Amino acid sequence: MQLCRFNDDRLGLVQGDEILDVSSALQVLPAVTYPLPRHDPLIVHLDAVRAEVTRLAANGNRLTRHRLSDVRLLAPVANPGKVVAAPVNYLKHLEEARQDKGIHHQNQIGEIQRVGLFLKATSSVEGPSATLKIAKPDRRNDHEIELVAIIGKGGKDIAKEDALSHIAAYCIGLDMTVRGPEERSMRKSPDGYTVLGPWLTTADEIEDVHALELKIQVNGEVRQHANTRDLVLNVADLIVMASSFYTLHPGDVIMTGTPEGVSQVFPGDKMRAEITGLGRMDVNIAAE
Numbered sequence: 001m002q003l004c005r006f007n008d009d010r011l012g013l014v015q016g017d018e019i020l021d022v023s024s025a026l027q028v029l030p031a032v033t034y035p036l037p038r039h040d041p042l043i044v045h046l047d048a049v050r051a052e053v054t055r056l057a058a059n060g061n062r063l064t065r066h067r068l069s070d071v072r073l074l075a076p077v078a079n080p081g082k083v084v085a086a087p088v089n090y091l092k093h094l095e096e097a098r099q100d101k102g103i104h105h106q107n108q109i110g111e112i113q114r115v116g117l118f119l120k121a122t123s124s125v126e127g128p129s130a131t132l133k134i135a136k137p138d139r140r141n142d143h144e145i146e147l148v149a150i151i152g153k154g155g156k157d158i159a160k161e162d163a164l165s166h167i168a169a170y171c172i173g174l175d176m177t178v179r180g181p182e183e184r185s186m187r188k189s190p191d192g193y194t195v196l197g198p199w200l201t202t203a204d205e206i207e208d209v210h211a212l213e214l215k216i217q218v219n220g221e222v223r224q225h226a227n228t229r230d231l232v233l234n235v236a237d238l239i240v241m242a243s244s245f246y247t248l249h250p251g252d253v254i255m256t257g258t259p260e261g262v263s264q265v266f267p268g269d270k271m272r273a274e275i276t277g278l279g280r281m282d283v284n285i286a287a288e
C-alpha cells in the first residue's frame with residue numbers, strides 16, 4: 001500500500017496517478033495526551049490505519065479523488081522521533097568524497113564501520129512540494145538521494161536476522177547538505193534539508209530492498225544513478241548499528257546514505273528523484 005500525506009494534513013491512498021482521500025481512516029488513531037509519545041502516531045498504528053483504508057477504499061465512490069499533480073505532498077512521516085543518517089555508505093561515494101576538497105573540506109572522511117551514524121534535526125523534515133530554500137547561498141549546497149527506511153516496530157539491540165521486520169515502510173529521501181567544516185548534524189539540518197516523499201510504500205510491497213535503483217536528475221540531467229545492492233552497510237546492518245546505541249521508535253527514519261554523483265544545486269534548479277517501487281518526486285529549489 002502507498003499512503004501519502006497531502007494538502008492540509010490529509011491522508012491519501014495512492015492509485016496510479018490519482019489519490020483517494022482516506023483521511024477519515026485517521027479516526028482510528030487514539031487521542032494523544034501530554035507528554036507526547038516518542039513515536040509517530042500514524043506509523044505506530046499503521047496496521048489499523050491500513051485496515052481502515054482498505055475498508056474505505058472498497059466503497060471508494062463516496063471518497064474524493066484527486067490527481068496527484070493537483071495536490072501538495074507533505075512528508076509521509078509527520079513526527080519522526082529521530083532522523084538517523086548514514087555517512088558515506090557507498091564505496092564510490094567514499095572515493096569521490098576523499099578526492100574532492102569541495103566535499104571533504106579537510107574533514108576526515110572515514111569508513112562508516114568506524115565513524116558510525118549521525119542524526120539530523122527533525123525540524124529539517126519537509127515534503128517534496130515545499131520549495132527547498134538554499135540556507136547558505138555563499139556555500140556549496142548538494143543533493144544526496146537516499147533510500148529511507150521508516151521504523152515500524154521499535155527496539156534496542158536489534159539482531160540482524162530480525163532487522164528488516166522492524167521496518168514499516170520505505171520512501172525516497174534527499175539528504176540536502178551544506179558543505180563546509182562544521183559537524184554533519186549542523187550542515188545537514190537547515191529547515192527543509194531532509195526531504196521525504198513522495199509517499200510511504202509499505203515494506204511488504206518491496207521484494208528486495210537491496211536491489212533498488214536510485215536516480216536523481218537536476219534540470220533533466222542525471223547526476224546520481226546507482227543501486228542499493230552497492231550499500232556498504234546494508235539496511236539491516238544500519239538498524240543493528242543504530243539500535244546498538246539507542247532505542248529505535250516507530251516513525252524513526254533511517255537515511256541509508258548516498259551514492260556517487262553528489263553535486264551542487266542552485267536557486268531555480270529542479271530536482272527529480274526516483275527509486276524503484278517508491279515513486280518519483282519533483283523538488284524545486286529557490287533562494288532563501
Ligand code: MN
Nearest residue numbers: 144175257258
Ligand atoms: Mn547523506
